[in-house]
Amino acid sequence: MSVFKAYDIRGIYNKEYDKDVVYKIGFFLPRLLQVNEIYIGRDDRISSPEIFKYLSQGITDAGANVVDLGQTTTPAVYFATAHFNAQASVQITASHNPKEYNGLKISRAKAIPVGGETGLKELEQLVLTQEVTPVTDTNKGKIIAKDIKNDYIQFLQKFVPTLHGLRIGIDYSNGMASLYVPELLKERGAEIHAINQTIDGSFPSHEPNPLEEKNLVQIIDLVKREKLDLGIIYDGDADRAMFIDEKGQFIRPDIITAVLANALGVSSGENVLVDIRTSRGVSEYLQNQRKANVNMWKVGHAFAKLKLKEINAVVGGELAGHYYFRDFFNCDSGILASLLVLKNAQQVKTNEHQPISAIIQNIDIYANSGEINFVINAKTDAIAALKAYATAISDLQATLDFDGYRFEYPNWWFNVRSSNTEPYLRIVMEANDQATLSKHLDEVKAILGKFS
Numbered sequence: 001m002s003v004f005k006a007y008d009i010r011g012i013y014n015k016e017y018d019k020d021v022v023y024k025i026g027f028f029l030p031r032l033l034q035v036n037e038i039y040i041g042r043d044d045r046i047s048s049p050e051i052f053k054y055l056s057q058g059i060t061d062a063g064a065n066v067v068d069l070g071q072t073t074t075p076a077v078y079f080a081t082a083h084f085n086a087q088a089s090v091q092i093t094a095s096h097n098p099k100e101y102n103g104l105k106i107s108r109a110k111a112i113p114v115g116g117e118t119g120l121k122e123l124e125q126l127v128l129t130q131e132v133t134p135v136t137d138t139n140k141g142k143i144i145a146k147d148i149k150n151d152y153i154q155f156l157q158k159f160v161p162t163l164h165g166l167r168i169g170i171d172y173s174n175g176m177a178s179l180y181v182p183e184l185l186k187e188r189g190a191e192i193h194a195i196n197q198t199i200d201g202s203f204p205s206h207e208p209n210p211l212e213e214k215n216l217v218q219i220i221d222l223v224k225r226e227k228l229d230l231g232i233i234y235d236g237d238a239d240r241a242m243f244i245d246e247k248g249q250f251i252r253p254d255i256i257t258a259v260l261a262n263a264l265g266v267s268s269g270e271n272v273l274v275d276i277r278t279s280r281g282v283s284e285y286l287q288n289q290r291k292a293n294v295n296m297w298k299v300g301h302a303f304a305k306l307k308l309k310e311i312n313a314v315v316g317g318e319l320a321g322h323y324y325f326r327d328f329f330n331c332d333s334g335i336l337a338s339l340l341v342l343k344n345a346q347q348v349k350t351n352e353h354q355p356i357s358a359i360i361q362n363i364d365i366y367a368n369s370g371e372i373n374f375v376i377n378a379k380t381d382a383i384a385a386l387k388a389y390a391t392a393i394s395d396l397q398a399t400l401d402f403d404g405y406r407f408e409y410p411n412w413w414f415n416v417r418s419s420n421t422e423p424y425l426r427i428v429m430e431a432n433d434q435a436t437l438s439k440h441l442d443e444v445k446a447i448l449g450k451f452s
Contacts, residue, residue, distance in 0.1 A: 060140050
């Protein structure tokens with residue numbers, strides 16, 4: 001299977017791709033993007049230095065310069081790309097994947113993502129079919145080091161709230177958030193309990209994927225044991241953050257979109273972006289409490305960033321824990337999301353003397369399945385069977401078809417999407433009550449059982 005995905009380049013390094021492929025990617029990037037300088041950042045995965053070496057060699061052999069940002073987070077690279085008016089950038093990371101993976105997230109000027117439909121497929125063809133002819137030594141590009149930490153910290157500081165009286169647990173997942181968060185939160189009045197803060201690309205404590213239950217055990221235990229107000233867990237490259245309430249309960253990421261809208265003061269007529277898997281509770285809260293216009297769109301940063309800019313949305317969120325901000329160049333940032341959630345939690349605790357769960361219980365009001373993966377090879381046939389099932393139900397109110405399908409009924413809805421990279425169908429279902437949810441989920445499982 002190709003390492004050129006819908007949103008980035010990613011795979012098991014030295015198995016699914018190697019330094020020769022990385023070199024060719026670097027060589028053809030300046031041609032693809034029509035640039036003569038590319039910013040490069042990287043995470044702390046064991047393979048990241050080698051990937052940086054050969055990516056840079058390819059870029060400089062094509063006659064373009066490399067601006068070396070060193071070890072940093074993915075959002076920091078987005079920041080540098082837009083803030084310093086860079087022509088293009090690459091972050092070397094596999095984000096939340098296990099340690100043996102690595103990859104490349106590519107952006108154009110203004111941190112506009114390069115996805116499958118906006119350049120990655122073309123880049124793949126160049127790598128597969130074109131010969132490399134390096135420029136002469138006198139025309140080779142240079143590698144120039146650039147330290148962006150102070151600029152990035154200064155940018156984020158305006159979002160850091162006063163946190164007196166708040167007791168916080170933070171699981172850094174041995175990832176890159178440790179570069180910035182401790183400095184941002186120091187002397188803000190919070191009592192902070194941090195775990196897995198040492199940056200280590202072998203991820204000795206747990207895999208850096210906060211969506212997997214096994215990776216939440218430590219932060220949940222910390223919140224319960226220390227009776228904390230809130231738990232935060234970052235993924236490997238800090239483009240995502242997820243949250244645990246004071247009871248030790250995981251807060252489903254789509255719910256956080258509404259919390260962010262509160263913190264940002266979204267008001268009447270302003271736009272908020274949600275993905276096709278988002279709870280009705282979120283949409284209704286945003287419409288009724290914030291008087292916002294809710295816009296539903298495709299899953300994935302390559303789509304979300306462009307849509308956020310198109311509709312001038314204040315904020316956007318996804319079920320996977322990516323959050324996008326107009327004031328952050330329409331990009332996603334786990335750190336910025338966590339600062340805003342802390343702000344809202346502090347406001348509620350100070351003004352209303354209530355915990356974070358008091359916010360959540362007003363938004364998370366329906367029975368929800370979460371995203372369920374079904375291993376199915378005949379995905380097209382399975383989706384067709386589900387569509388036939390859904391459209392045969394008499395009270396079908398609406399069908400959304402821009403990212404799989406979302407079928408809407410008066411008392412429930414469900415979304416089916418096909419994975420771009422794996423033999424998975426993904427189902428999310430929600431209903432007014434658990435009995436309705438269980439009934440329809442059993443029906444959908446029975447249909448998919450014929451294809452597994």
